[in-house]
Amino acid sequence: MKRVVIVGAGVVGLFCAVRLARAGARVTLVEAEIQDLSVYAPGASAAAAGMLAPLDHAPSPHSKLAFQSLDLWRSLQAGAEWADGVRFDGGILVAANEADAQAVQAHARALGRAVSPLSPSQFRRRTGFDAKLDHALLVEDEGVADPLRVMSGLYMQARALGVALAYRHDASEIAPNQVATFEGGIYEADLVVLAPGAWATDALKAAAPALCHVSPAKGHLAPVRLPPEFGANLRAPGFYLARRREDCVLGATLEPGVRGGGVKPERVAELFAAAEALLPGAVVPAGRAWTGIRPMSPDGWPMVGDGGAGVLIAAGHSRNGWLLAPLTAEIISAYVFAQPIAPEWEALSPARFGAP
Ligand SMILES: Cc1cc2nc3c(=O)[nH]c(=O)nc-3n(C[C@H](O)[C@H](O)[C@H](O)COP(=O)(O)OP(=O)(O)OC[C@H]3O[C@@H](n4cnc5c(N)ncnc54)[C@H](O)[C@@H]3O)c2cc1C
The missing domain is CATH 3.50.50.60 (FAD/NAD(P)-binding domain)
Structure with a gap:
C-alpha cells in the first residue's frame, strides 16, 4: 500500500x-x-467565495481543464458528505461591452459550453435587481461551493x-x-x-x-444582503456576487504581493462602489468584511x-x-x-x- x-x-x-x-x-x-x-x-x-466559474473572458491553453474540474465537482457530489454545500445554478457574466460579450460567447462556443444573452426582463427575474444591463450573459456551466x-x-x-x-x-x-x-x-x-x-x-x-x-495576493470579501430571487453567481467588471448555502458575498479585491494588514475599509468601499455603479441601491452590507491570501502562480x-x-x-x-x-x-x-x-x-x- x-x-x-x-x-x-x-x-x-x-x-x-x-x-x-x-x-x-x-x-x-x-x-x-x-x-x-x-x-x-x-x-x-x-x-x-467558492465560485466554481470556469468560463473566463479570454481563452487560455488551460481553459478545458477548468471545465473538466467543474464536471468532476458534479460527478463527485452525489452521496458526498459535502453534497448540500454545492449548487450548480449557473452564473451571470456581465461583459464590459459588446465586443467583450461577443468574445466570451465565441470562447464558450469553442469549448462546447452554453452561454446565451439575457434580456433585461430575464435578468430581473433571475436576480431580483431592477437594473437594465446591456451585456448580461447566462453561463449554464457554473456553480458555487460553500467553503x-x-x-x-x-x-x-x-x-x-x-x-x-x-x-x-x-x-x-x-x-x-x-x-x-x-x-x-x-x-x-x-x-x-x-x-x-x-x-x-x-x-x-x-x-x-x-x-x-x-506569491501572495490578498483579497477582501464582504457579506451582503441580496434579493431573494438572486439565485446564481454574478460576475461584473470590478466585483462579483455569490449566494452560498448560508450567506451572500460581495468580492473580491486582488492585491498582488500583499499578505498582511487585515481589513482595509477603503478596499471594501471600492467593491461596494463598483456594485453600486452597476446596481444602484441593490447590494446592502450585512456584516464585517474579511480577507484571505491567495497563492498566485x-x-x-x-x-x-x-x-x-x-x-x-x-x-x-x-x-x-x-x-x-x-x-x-x-x-x-x-x-x-x-x-x-x-x-x-x-x-x-x-x-x-x-x-x-
Ligand atoms: C478572497 C478570496 C476569494 C476567492 N474566491 C475564489 C472563488 O470564488 N473560486 C475559487 O475557485 N477560488 C477562489 N479563491 C482562491 C482559492 O481560495 C485558493 O486558490 C485555494 O483556497 C488555495 O487552496 P490551498 O489548499 O492551496 O491553500 P490554503 O487554503 O491556503 O491551504 C494551505 C494550508 O497549508 C497549511 N500549511 C502551510 N505550510 C505548512 C506547513 N509547513 N506545515 C503544515 N501545514 C502547512 C496552511 O496552514 C494552510 O491551512 C479565493 C481566494 C480568496 C483569498
Whole structure:
C-alpha cells in the first residue's frame, strides 16, 4: 500500500487526501494550524467565495481543464458528505461591452459550453435587481461551493476513508520520503505532496524549489444582503456576487504581493462602489468584511507535479483553487500511482516556469 504524506489541509490538500485514500493509499494529512472552520482562518480556502466559474473572458491553453474540474465537482457530489454545500445554478457574466460579450460567447462556443444573452426582463427575474444591463450573459456551466460546509464535509470524508489527520503539526523538514514537524512528529512516506497555499517556508521551498514561484495576493470579501430571487453567481467588471448555502458575498479585491494588514475599509468601499455603479441601491452590507491570501502562480494556473527535487507539489491555485481542487487531486493521484499523465495535465507541470 502506497504511503503518502500531504502537507496542508486547505481545499487542495483535503481533495488530494480523499482522492488518494479512495484509490487505496495510506494517507497522512499534516496541517500547521488548528482546525478552524471560520472565514478568519489563515488559509485561503475558508476565506474564499467558492465560485466554481470556469468560463473566463479570454481563452487560455488551460481553459478545458477548468471545465473538466467543474464536471468532476458534479460527478463527485452525489452521496458526498459535502453534497448540500454545492449548487450548480449557473452564473451571470456581465461583459464590459459588446465586443467583450461577443468574445466570451465565441470562447464558450469553442469549448462546447452554453452561454446565451439575457434580456433585461430575464435578468430581473433571475436576480431580483431592477437594473437594465446591456451585456448580461447566462453561463449554464457554473456553480458555487460553500467553503466552510464543504471543508467540514471533506474532513469527515477523509476521516471515514481512514486518512490520519494531524492538525497543529507544522512541517519543519521535508525529504522525498519523510516529513518532520516542529512538534516532533516524523511521518515516513513513499511520496510527499506539498499543498501549502501561500505559506511555504524556506524548508518547503528547499524541498520543492518550484514553490518559490508562488506569491501572495490578498483579497477582501464582504457579506451582503441580496434579493431573494438572486439565485446564481454574478460576475461584473470590478466585483462579483455569490449566494452560498448560508450567506451572500460581495468580492473580491486582488492585491498582488500583499499578505498582511487585515481589513482595509477603503478596499471594501471600492467593491461596494463598483456594485453600486452597476446596481444602484441593490447590494446592502450585512456584516464585517474579511480577507484571505491567495497563492498566485506566474500565469494564474496551478503547479501540479514534481516540485523540482522529487517531492510532488499542488500549489499556486491563484483565483481558482476551489474550482480546480478536484482536477488537481486527479492529477496528483495519477503521479502517485504512476499512471499516464495526459498532455493537458502535463501542461500544469511546475517545470513550465523553469528554475526559480
Ligand atoms: C478572497 C478570496 C476569494 C476567492 N474566491 C475564489 C472563488 O470564488 N473560486 C475559487 O475557485 N477560488 C477562489 N479563491 C482562491 C482559492 O481560495 C485558493 O486558490 C485555494 O483556497 C488555495 O487552496 P490551498 O489548499 O492551496 O491553500 P490554503 O487554503 O491556503 O491551504 C494551505 C494550508 O497549508 C497549511 N500549511 C502551510 N505550510 C505548512 C506547513 N509547513 N506545515 C503544515 N501545514 C502547512 C496552511 O496552514 C494552510 O491551512 C479565493 C481566494 C480568496 C483569498
